[in-house]
Amino acid sequence: MNYFGKLSIIVAASILLGVAFNVFLLPHEVLTGGVTGIAMIFGLLTPVNSGIWIIVLNIPIIILGWMKLGKEFIMNSIISVAVTAVSMLYIPIVSLTEDALLSSVFGGVITGVGIGLIIRNYSSTGGFDVVSLILIKKWDMPLGGLIFVLNSIVVVISGFFFGWELAMYTMLSIYITGIVIDRIHTRHVKLNLMVVTNKGEEVRQAFLDNLVRGVTIIDGQGAFSREEKKVLFSVITRYELAVIRAVLADKDPDAFVSISQSMQVMGNFRKDD
Template sequence: MRNIVVITLSSIIVALAYNLLLIPHEILSGGLSGIAIMLGIITPLNTGVLNLLLNLPLLILGVLKLGKRFIGYTILSVVVLSVSLYIIPVYKATQDPILASLFGGVIVGLGLGMIFRAAGSSGGFDIIAMLLSRKRDFPLGTLISAMNGIVVAISGFVFSWDAALLTLVSIYATGKVVDTIHTSHIKLTMMIITSKGEEVKQQLLEKLHRGVTIMDAKGAYSGEGRKVLITVITRYQLADVKAMIKEADAKAFVNILQTTEVIGVFDRGIK
């Protein structure tokens, strides 16, 4: 319930940033929402309706290919964002396009960061990047940046290159805030020290679909035996994994390390 509330409120915050700061100045956001904003400006269709229509095929594909919990939260975010964009009137909150670009990007980043922390996403390019990264070990950050670059280029040709530069500022600000709230690294290494190694292992293998390395250890003070489990995950899985570990062993000690590179087949994790 907490995650549902956070995702709902955060999606409304993103919609406010779009309709009050970005759209009035013809500034696009990153991802598929940016394309929806552009089409909403140049066509009579509402941005919220376009956002839902553009995301619909990807959401259906995500239901088939990605985790049910993740895609369920993503569907909630897309629906709430689309409805909010439809209901909230477009109003120019500031006359300065630079302020609109900067603060619009910051507020969008705040909303998206909270959605990521609640184990969801805003759909669009996030789903595309996750699906592609499962086929081959492409870095998600590079994929999303490349697709956002296409949005910036489209903005320049459709509107003006001033608008394209302002869009770039908005996307950059969004990314920085998301990284601050959630995590700036796409891959994370988790070291889990627990007295319930078998229970934690089963949770990770059944729900995470990543490989897990298990080592024996002993507490220096207590002298009691422990299990150390190591696995590598993406940033999108962090909230889910923390919930799994808490369910299996609420007293487990977990160390999360930033991972700059993974060599080998990432889908199988560490073996």
């Protein structure tokens, strides 16, 4: 996807976040997590809109991300934060339902979809998203789970200010958001890839040209045909599966392919791609 296509998704997902916050979560004082959740607390306790607080609180984290994650990522993140803040300024705070539990569930799902799409397109919503993305470069774990752990501080804060019942709604919303993020942001999911092909050299070169992964080549032989074949083995992320499909459709559509999820990867596996 070209840059403008990704940017369009980032903008649309950021507006979706504004809808989730102002239509589902804020009307019931149910918060989202991290810096955005803290901004929502300040917005509820002060006359300053939560969108303004989002910008103010994200400034130091954006600077940290600039140093650790690169200019393009942070520029995309600034756009996402700005669009979310503006959408919260102009989308009215209205409640579609009086049921706080229902709003927590739907708000959590919509927030997870928005954040997942934003992160998948090389951006973030600022705040703990940036911190989590820096940490998973060192710790190979699900992004949504790490965000949930970091965001739990918001639950404690909201409990003191708005009561523990609303804090539990907030915990539910954050938990659902983390689950949805991990369904969309699947970079942490590792796959074992085995390809049996008659065109070993062409497939090998295509893999090396299109992936950042190492590939192990094993000489094989068909048990029935006795035909010599090449067996290529690698470990990829789920994001890269689409690349693999395109390469094999082009180089050897008749190749035998086996893909399974890997429980754990040890050794020199690149995580910061």
